[in-house]
Amino acid sequence: MVSFDWQLSVRLTPEVSDHQEREFIMSRWFIIAGAILLVIGVLMHFAPWLFNWFGRLPGDIRIESERSRVFIPITSMIILSVVLSLLLSFFRR
Incomplete structure (x- = not known):
């Protein structure tokens, strides 16, 4: 069983293996990274002046x-x- 809290930590019950725990954490970080890349892509498309300094x-x-x-x-x-x-x-x- 997996329970979430507001921080990016996960509390797992004993029936979840270490491999499943690492897999769950990695998948969550991939989703977060994808969301960040999506936001940056939308900003670069609709507001390119925000990145002119780069x-x-x-x-x-x-x-x-x-x-x-x-x-x-x-x-x-x-x-x-x-x-x-x-x-x-x-x-x-």
């Missing part, structure tokens, strides 16, 4: 020549990493 910050490397383009968003990735780390630490508590 890749245009100081420290992002953009090299363009006649034949090729190289784009390395170092600063944007650092900011994204910090924001995601803060969000994950907030939801773990």
